[in-house]
Amino acid sequence: MGFDEALLVLRDRGEIPPTLRLYMWNPSSVTIGYFQRIRDVVNLEYAEEHGIPVVRRITGGGAVYHDAYGEVTYSIVLDVKGVLTDVQESYRLICSGLVKALELMGLKAEFVPVNDIVVSGKKISGSAQTRRRNTLLQHGTLLVSTDLNVMEKVLRVPRQKLESHGVVRIRDRVTTVSIEKNKHMSPEEVIPYLIEGFRKALGVRFVEEKPSLEEVELARRLEEKYRSREWNFKR
Amino acid sequence: MVRVVKRSKAGKTLVVDVEFVGDRIAGIVISGDFFAYPEEVVEKLEEELRDKRVSEVGDVLKRHEGRVVLVGVTMNDIVEAIMDAYRVFQGS
Numbered sequence: 232m233g234f235d236e237a238l239l240v241l242r243d244r245g246e247i248p249p250t251l252r253l254y255m256w257n258p259s260s261v262t263i264g265y266f267q268r269i270r271d272v273v274n275l276e277y278a279e280e281h282g283i284p285v286v287r288r289i290t291g292g293g294a295v296y297h298d299a300y301g302e303v304t305y306s307i308v309l310d311v312k313g314v315l316t317d318v319q320e321s322y323r324l325i326c327s328g329l330v331k332a333l334e335l336m337g338l339k340a341e342f343v344p345v346n347d348i349v350v351s352g353k354k355i356s357g358s359a360q361t362r363r364r365n366t367l368l369q370h371g372t373l374l375v376s377t378d379l380n381v382m383e384k385v386l387r388v389p390r391q392k393l394e395s396h397g398v399v400r401i402r403d404r405v406t407t408v409s410i411e412k413n414k415h416m417s418p419e420e421v422i423p424y425l426i427e428g429f430r431k432a433l434g435v436r437f438v439e440e441k442p443s444l445e446e447v448e449l450a451r452r453l454e455e456k457y458r459s460r461e462w463n464f465k466r
Numbered sequence: 467m468v469r470v471v472k473r474s475k476a477g478k479t480l481v482v483d484v485e486f487v488g489d490r491i492a493g494i495v496i497s498g499d500f501f502a503y504p505e506e507v508v509e510k511l512e513e514e515l516r517d518k519r520v521s522e523v524g525d526v527l528k529r530h531e532g533r534v535v536l537v538g539v540t541m542n543d544i545v546e547a548i549m550d551a552y553r554v555f556q557g558s
Contacts, residue, residue: 265505268497291501395473
């Protein structure tokens with residue numbers, strides 16, 4: 232999370248170009264939305280027992296289980312201008328990169344406002360966004376082969392939320408690329424599709440680079456906040 | 467402390483935890499899976515609502531309308547949730 236915030240800060244200062252970052256978590260982790268109360272949305276006892284760290288994001292939205300072996304997280308920093316000025320339209324545009332990626336994998340995906348992407352009527356991706364003066368950061372998850380048993384155990388979903396979707400369990404509401412393709416796919420396998428999907432959606436050319444020294448240094452400085460109880464338990 | 471959980475029309479969860487003393491708000495936490503830009507405004511809102519009478523809630527939130535973009539919930543959802551919480555408190 233520190234690295235995502237570093238990208239936002241550095242792009243807002245004009246020190247790095249607009250950037251797409253694709254990554255996986257190790258160990259498996261949970262992120263929670265900026266406004267969520269940690270005990271409401273995470274089974275902390277289960278998380279601690281199973282060595283699953285929990286971290287609060289700087290973005291709103293819901294809690295996400297990031298499976299080390301079954302999920303890809305994307306983050307993107309872009310200048311707030313043109314269509315990206317409007318919050319809802321910016322979600323639509325950036326999420327269309329994921330929709331295109333899933334289509335390239337042979338799946339029929341659909342963006343459902345505010346921030347979801349569904350396949351076969353089930354959520355396969357969720358995104359969250361924050362903004363600074365000139366820059367937005369959007370990050371999100373793509374469920375590739377996530378262990379839904381662990382997801383159900385570590386996340387607490389309000390009864391009202393499940394009821395509103397007409398389901399009783401999380402697994403009735405979410406799906407993964409592997410389930411939809413009916414074959415196992417690894418996070419590494421979907422990364423080229425994501426790059427191509429975002430390239431098409433945004434009409435840009437990506438240049439692959441390793442993290443810069445300034446990105447790494449700022450991310451390290453921010454790490455202290457994301458490790459602190461004060462930040463993660465602020466609500 | 468009274469808790470009210472609401473689902474917004476946009477499909478987001480809004481939770482308000484409110485402590486009332488008479489008709490005043492002694493403390494409030496607004497949480498959920500919604501979005502607000504800038505995020506810090508929600509904390510300022512919670513601070514401003516402290517020690518206010520329930521009858522002042524609408525005016526306090528209205529003052530913030532131009533300072534924040536809410537996505538997934540509306541100011542009206544927050545007002546309604548606080549009013550629901552007050553009704554629960556009165557009935558308890």
